[in-house]
Amino acid sequence: MTRIIDGKATAAEIRREVATGVAELRDRHGVQAHLALLLVGDDPASHVYVRNKGKACDEVGMRSTIVRHAADVSANVVLDQVRAWNADPSVHGILVQLPLPRHIDEEQVLLTIDPDKDVDGFHPMNAGRLMIGADGFVPCTPAGIIELLKRYEIPTSGKHAVVIGRSNIVGKPISMLLAQKRPQGNATVTMCHTGTTDLATHTRQADIIIAAVGVAKLITADHVKEGVVVIDVGMNRETLEDGTSKLCGDVDFAAVSPKAAAITPVPGGVGPMTIAMLLNNTLLAARRSAQ
């Protein structure tokens, strides 16, 4: 019997827990958790993401501030805004929506964010903390994957996890997390990418597959063994015969799910976890500031 890992329900559970934490922090310590979001330009998807993040904050009783700039804003204005939030003790989390317009150096902006307010976990300081197993901020999508494995009581210790993808926001951090010497880690991790020869020989050995590729239905039934756990991070658009399109993952769900012990659907798997973990990271930042 294949278990469907329900990210939507798990994310809703986490949001309820965050709402309780936000209220407690306010009532006991007088601290109002606060996320500041910066959006530059007119990319429609980015506008939707930022609006959804602001709405998610409202729903858990968290304060949010959204600053929007036109695409031609100077880099200095963006950097000054980040510096102002760094210095503002009422702001606990800072998120700069990516991508930024070409004339703004993304790396410089990310480096300017105070690592203790970097709730996206993209600052090299937090990447380094993750690497050495120290407390920091873990990028939201990998943090969400670990949370799904934990809440569905899927053991990772001693298992062989194959991660497909080596991006800084998903592939590398989830590989690091799974390899950490702790209960939700302790796996033997193989990281695959475009340089990997014969992907299927690796994925067929996997007890756990994390697909973070961006190629629709790359992983087929032939890529997996019976009883595998599949976490599909991919968010791809598939064009249907009638010309419409629908969201699909990196895994061919219909073909792979009969062989899987557990699998995340797309949509409704990893996707909803990302904003839930952003809220969780912001609450963590607010709690740390209260201590």
Ligand SMILES: NC(=O)c1ccc[n+]([C@@H]2O[C@H](COP(=O)([O-])OP(=O)(O)OC[C@H]3O[C@@H](n4cnc5c(N)ncnc54)[C@H](OP(=O)(O)O)[C@@H]3O)[C@@H](O)[C@H]2O)c1
């Ligand atoms: N659910 C969420 O909240 C969420 C969050 C983030 C991302 N995503 C989705 O997850 C997917 C990956 O995102 P990303 O930002 O990590 O993407 P990315 O930066 O484009 O990285 C993709 C990785 O996949 C590897 N790759 C590409 N084609 C491959 C192939 N045929 N065989 C093996 N490896 C291959 C690439 O290898 P090279 O390094 O060699 O190029 C790269 O490491 C996308 O669909 C994205 O939309 C979802």
